[in-house]
Amino acid sequence: MLNFKNINRITLVLFIGLLIISVFISISVFVFILVFTGWLIFTIIGSFNITWNYHLDAYNFNKTCNKKQVAITFDDGPNTEFTPQILDLLEAYHAKATFFCIGKHIEQQPKLVQQIIEEGHTIGNHTYSHSEIFDFYGKQKVIDEIETTNALVASIINKEMILFRPPYGVTNPAITKAIKHTKHKVIGWNIRSLDTVKDNEQNILNRITKNITPGAVILLHDSQNITVRVLEQLLLFLQENNYQSVTVDTLFNIEAYA
Numbered sequence: 252m253l254n255f256k257n258i259n260r261i262t263l264v265l266f267i268g269l270l271i272i273s274v275f276i277s278i279s280v281f282v283f284i285l286v287f288t289g290w291l292i293f294t295i296i297g298s299f300n301i302t303w304n305y306h307l308d309a310y311n312f313n314k315t316c317n318k319k320q321v322a323i324t325f326d327d328g329p330n331t332e333f334t335p336q337i338l339d340l341l342e343a344y345h346a347k348a349t350f351f352c353i354g355k356h357i358e359q360q361p362k363l364v365q366q367i368i369e370e371g372h373t374i375g376n377h378t379y380s381h382s383e384i385f386d387f388y389g390k391q392k393v394i395d396e397i398e399t400t401n402a403l404v405a406s407i408i409n410k411e412m413i414l415f416r417p418p419y420g421v422t423n424p425a426i427t428k429a430i431k432h433t434k435h436k437v438i439g440w441n442i443r444s445l446d447t448v449k450d451n452e453q454n455i456l457n458r459i460t461k462n463i464t465p466g467a468v469i470l471l472h473d474s475q476n477i478t479v480r481v482l483e484q485l486l487l488f489l490q491e492n493n494y495q496s497v498t499v500d501t502l503f504n505i506e507a508y509a
């Protein structure tokens with residue numbers, strides 16, 4: 252498996268091998284630069300693709316799922332305008348979903364958190380600040396972000412969340428260490444709708460529906476209008492094709508709370 256640990260090992264062996272060989276024959280410095288560049292490319296792509304399981308093992312897709320089930324997930328809420336519309340649609344189609352909420356939004360919308368839970372959906376941790384520079388935070392700062400958000404939700408629903416989704420799906424060694432400490436399970440996805448990219452409704456919907464298979468995890472955002480319109484079409488598609496939308500904990504048969 253080409254994960255961070257193995258790439259580091261391979262790179263180290265290559266460097267040592269090259270150094271030994273260079274005692275006997277001259278090796279251009281560019282060969283060393285090439286090896287380092289290979290390491291860098293793998294690490295950058297692996298960090299940006301949660302589906303690679305490069306830094307940590309995330310729940311991205313349940314390949315053993317033998318029922319026509321998928322998990323719809325919403326990031327970045329709760330949102331006063333769009334989350335209630337999404338909850339209404341889910342209820343109308345008897346669908347369950349998972350909401351990865353941001354701590355600072357939870358502080359402003361505690362009632363929405365309560366409503367999400369009461370309607371049978373799952374809530375997960377999506378950090379407190381969702382900072383653009385989150386990926387540069389050290390282990391302790393990541394732990395603080397996760398624990399602050401967990402405490403906020405615990406004060407509302409009396410449960411400790413154990414599902415976590417890193418902002419932008421980016422992972423790195425600091426997040427790996429933090430998760431080990433907080434014992435959260437990391438949830439990724441295997442269908443990225445790209446609903447936050449400027450695009451039309453039909454293209455976003457097609458990106459999802461063409462990839463639907465049993466066990467799929469779909470990434471959406473309950474922070475914008477277009478997602479509400481896409482969701483309605485998606486729920487219709489799932490209904491017509493006899494698919495059921497369940498929470499991620501149901502899909503993977505794991506616990507969502509401690």
Ligand SMILES: [Zn+2]
Pocket residue numbers: 326327377381417418419
């Ligand atoms: Zn996010």
